[in-house]
Amino acid sequence: MEIEHLFSVEGKVALITGASRGIGKMIASQLQENGAKVYIASHPMDEEENIQTAKELQCHSLTVDVTNVDSIKQLVRDLEKSEDHVDILINNAGTCFDTSLGEIERKDWQYIIDLNLKSVFFMTQQFLFLLMKNATPENRSSVINIGSIAGLENVGVNHDGAGYFAAKSGQHHLSKVLAGDLVQQHINVNTIAPGPFETGILGRRGIDYNPDMFCEEMNPSGRFGEAEDIGAAVILLSSTAGSFIVGETLVVDGGFTVSSHHSNKWITTGKYDE
16 A cells, blocks of 8 residues: 555544644644544633634634533534544543642542543543444544553652543553454554643743753753654554554653653643643
C-alpha cells in the first residue's frame, strides 16, 4: 500500500473533547489539515472559545460536560444530526489541581477522577454504537485516550498532584481493558502519553516559569512538543498504518521520561488544563 494511503485519515469523522485549546486544538488542527471531518467539543463554560477555535480551524463546534453522562448522551444526539458514524474518538479533556496533600478537598479530588478517568469510560460507552457503525477489519475505528507521562511508573510522583497522577495511571490501564473488549468489534483503543508541550496553560494560570530553561535543562530534545508531534501520533493510531496497534501507550515526550536528567519539577503549583 502506498504511504499516502497507509497513513490517510481523509474523510474520517473525528470527535475530540477539550479541544478549544492546548493539545486538543493541536490534534484537531492536524486531523483537519489531513482531510478528516473534525468536531471539537468543550465544556459549556468554554463554548465561546470553542466556537472561535472551530472557526479558526474550519471545523465543527459542539459542547459537552464529559463528567455528566446525560450531557454525553446529548452530545451523541447533537452529533447524530450531522453524522451517522464516528471513525475516531479522542478523549482529551482533562485537568489537574496542584493542591497540597493536606489541603485538597474531597470535591476537587473527585472532579479530577471524574474528568480524567471516568469520562473516558462513559464517552467510549455512549459513542460505541457510532464507532461500530462503519468499522470493519479493513477500516477499523479508533479510540485514542490522551493520558500523560504523569501516569507512567518511571516518572517521579509529585504529591501535590497525586490525584492527577492516579487518574492518568488509571486511564492508561483502562485503555488496555477497553482495547481487549473492543478489538473484536474492529475498534482499536490506545493511549498517547504526552510529555512537555507548550500550550500556554501555565502562563494563563499566573505561574512563573522559564520555558527556555525548561527545555534546556529538563528535556533532552531541547524543545517543547509541537502540533505536528502529537498529530503524527494520532494519525498513526487512527489510520491503516496503526491498524495492528492495540492497547498500547505511546509516549510522545522527546525523551523526557527516559533521560536521567528529567525532573518532576515541571509539575508546579496552580491549576492547569490539557
